[in-house]
Amino acid sequence: MYAKLTAQPGLKAATMDWDKLRIFHAVADAGSLTHAGDSLHLSQSAVSRQIRALEESLKTTLFHRHARGLILTEQGELLFDATRAMTKRIEAATARIHDSEEEVFGELRVTTTHGFGAIWLAPRLTKFYEKYPDLNIDLMLEERVLDLPMREADVAIRMKEPSQADLVRKRLMSVRMRMYASPEYLAEHGTPQDMNEMRNHRLICQNTNSAQVAAGMQLTQLLLASDMQGSLKVNNYFGVLQAVAANLGIGILPDYIVRDYPSVVRVLPDVESVEVPVFLAYPEELRQSKRVAAFRDFVQEEIMMHRRSLREMDGTQTQPLR
Numbered sequence: 095m096y097a098k099l100t101a102q103p104g105l106k107a108a109t110m111d112w113d114k115l116r117i118f119h120a121v122a123d124a125g126s127l128t129h130a131g132d133s134l135h136l137s138q139s140a141v142s143r144q145i146r147a148l149e150e151s152l153k154t155t156l157f158h159r160h161a162r163g164l165i166l167t168e169q170g171e172l173l174f175d176a177t178r179a180m181t182k183r184i185e186a187a188t189a190r191i192h193d194s195e196e197e198v199f200g201e202l203r204v205t206t207t208h209g210f211g212a213i214w215l216a217p218r219l220t221k222f223y224e225k226y227p228d229l230n231i232d233l234m235l236e237e238r239v240l241d242l243p244m245r246e247a248d249v250a251i252r253m254k255e256p257s258q259a260d261l262v263r264k265r266l267m268s269v270r271m272r273m274y275a276s277p278e279y280l281a282e283h284g285t286p287q288d289m290n291e292m293r294n295h296r297l298i299c300q301n302t303n304s305a306q307v308a309a310g311m312q313l314t315q316l317l318l319a320s321d322m323q324g325s326l327k328v329n330n331y332f333g334v335l336q337a338v339a340a341n342l343g344i345g346i347l348p349d350y351i352v353r354d355y356p357s358v359v360r361v362l363p364d365v366e367s368v369e370v371p372v373f374l375a376y377p378e379e380l381r382q383s384k385r386v387a388a389f390r391d392f393v394q395e396e397i398m399m400h401r402r403s404l405r406e407m408d409g410t411q412t413q414p415l416r
Contacts, residue, residue, distance in 0.1 A: 114148040117141055118156065119177035122170065125163045182245045199228035202385045206251035209300075209331030210372075211235040214350050214400075215251070215393075222392050229385060237330070242377050249376045249386055251393070256375040263375040264390065266397050269348045271313055271367035274358040279341040286344075286361060292317055296343030298334050301327040313367045314346055353403045 120130040121141060131141045149156050156170035166174055206215060211233060219231060240246040243260050250256065256263055275285075275295075286292050299314045324343075328334050331347055335355065338345035344361050348370070351358065374393060380386045 114144050114151075115173075115177050115180070117144045118148055118173065119181060121145060121157070121164065122166055122174040122177070125165075127164070185245055198226050198384050198388045200385060201230045201232055202249065202389055203232040203234060203247045204249045204251070204389065205234040205236055205240045205247040207237055207253060207330070208235045209334075209348065210251060210253070210350070212330075212332040213335060213348075213354070217354060218396050221396075222389070225392070226388055229388065231389075242375060245377070248380060248383075249374065249389055251372065251374050253370050253372055255371060255373050258375075260378045261375045262378055262381055263373050264394075266372045266374050266393065267350075267401065268369040268371055269350055270369060271346055272349050272363075273313075273344050273361040273365065274338055274347050274351070275344045275361050276339055276341050276358055279338075279343065280359070280361075282341070289317075289362070289365065292344070292362075297325045298337045298343045298345035299325065299327060300331055300334055300346070301329050313365070317346070349404065350400065353400060 117130070117134060117136070120134050121127060124130040124133065127138045127141050127145075130136075131138045134141065145156065152169075152173075154169045155167050156173060157164040158167060204215075212235060216233065219233075222231070223229075234240065234247060239252065239256070239258075240250065241258070242248075242250055242256070243258060251266070253269070255265075283295060284291075286295060297314075297317050299317075326337055326342060328337065334345045334347055335351060335358075337343070338347065338358055339355070345358075347358075349366075352360075374390060376383075376386050376390075
């Protein structure tokens with residue numbers, strides 16, 4: 095389809111065809127002529143005319159019209175797949191053009207989990223912006239794994255090794271799940287001395303049905319099965335941390351909170367989960383990207399400082415829960 099369109103004679107015709115495809119892509123993505131028009135800064139009637147002209151040139155119907163919006167036909171789905179791939183390739187080419195410059199600038203889309211992004215990464219970005227003021231971070235906190243080869247994001251930090259092909263991956267660190275509480279909570283309710291005494295306390299944990307928590311699931315399920323006083327389940331670790339800081343109970347949290355949140359203290363220091371690997375990954379085509387390299391090096395430097403601080407703070411050698 096794209097070759098047929100570009101094979102038409104004349105620069106003007108080729109440009110018009112691309113405009114129609116660009117408008118079609120916006121409409122298919124938004125599911126609405128009005129919303130697409132807003133994003134394109136065009137009137138609804140202008141968008142509608144372009145879609146009708148494209149359908150006439152292709153001699154097919156691309157959308158089913160109904161009161162709630164537009165739904166792609168089978169032919170529309172095929173064309174949307176093509177325009178989506180074209181858009182991703184243009185974004186990748188634009189990024190590589192920007193990366194050919196000496197300076198680090200532009201936008202970098204980074205995805206990671208809610209907990210790691212909100213608790214560990216976001217507070218450290220001040221230092222990153224001081225070094226690279228012209229580089230903008232689009233931080234996407236998602237429990238689902240975004241598709242890096244399809245350019246849903248440029249860089250991912252995940253709590254397991256990425257399984258997608260054609261990715262450059264770097265193991266950053268290991269995390270263990272441990273139990274924490276506020277001093278105020280422990281002063282009022284007592285500090286448990288063993289697992290049996292945990293039944294006298296409320297457990298705060300991430301929902302075991304959530305993604306990215308498999309390593310902490312064993313510890314969570316063990317505690318939930320021990321007839322504890324009650325529990326609060328949250329779908330991300332930032333919510334668990336806030337509940338612990340509010341003196342609601344004893345929470346299962348990743349050990350990377352220790353340095354930045356000294357107001358919570360560890361409970362039962364001989365109990366923890368197995369190691370959780372933390373990986374940084376990005377598409378192979380961004381291997382030479384200066385934006386990616388700047389972010390990767392920054393995160394690695396922060397991880398090194400984080401490891402040193404954890405070694406200093408964690409004087410007790412513990413064994414993982416079996």
